[in-house]
Amino acid sequence: MQWIHFSDLGEDPRSAMQGHRWLVMNAEDVPQATAALAFSELEDVLVAVDHRGVEVQHGLWMRAVHLMLVNDAEQAEALRSSSGITQVIASDQPVESHLW
Numbered sequence: 652m653q654w655i656h657f658s659d660l661g662e663d664p665r666s667a668m669q670g671h672r673w674l675v676m677n678a679e680d681v682p683q684a685t686a687a688l689a690f691s692e693l694e695d696v697l698v699a700v701d702h703r704g705v706e707v708q709h710g711l712w713m714r715a716v717h718l719m720l721v722n723d724a725e726q727a728e729a730l731r732s733s734s735g736i737t738q739v740i741a742s743d744q745p746v747e748s749h750l751w
Contacts, residue, residue, distance in 0.1 A: 652750055654699075657684055665690040673750050674698050678705035681712050688715040701746040709734065720746050 654673035657680040661667055664687040668674060674691050676684060678700060691698050692715060699718040707721070707730065717737045721727050727741040740749055 654747065654750060657687060660687055665694060668694045668696045671696055675746055675750075676700050678702040678707075684712070688712055691715060697750075699746050699750060718746070718749060720749065 652673070653671040654675050655667060655671045657674060657676035659667070660674075668687070668690060671694075674687060674696050676687075676698070681700065688698065690696075697717040698715050699720075700716050701720045703720055703722050707719075707726075713734045713736055716734075719730065719734075719736050719739045721730060721739060721741055724741045727739045730736065730739040738749070742749065
């Protein structure tokens with residue numbers, strides 16, 4: 652499976668995402684990822700966010716996310732019902748181990 656980290660996108664995020672199935676990012680990347688999130692939809696690239704250790708701030712960015720990792724099961728359940736994200740998982744495994 653092809654995936655790319657947000658930090659590896661470079662100056663042309665749309666071109667960098669072409670041919671990849673997943674864009675993987677950390678919570679700290681989200682504020683700088685507006686263009687990448689928009690291009691991910693155009694390029695049919697799924698988005699995974701490792702949000703462990705950081706408080707989740709709800710926003711429009713969540714509409715582009717397909718997988719989010721969080722700290723605990725209670726937080727995961729709350730986000731499942733409020734965010735619209737396909738998969739919200741409490742896990743200590745690397746985010747890449749949950750990609751489909």
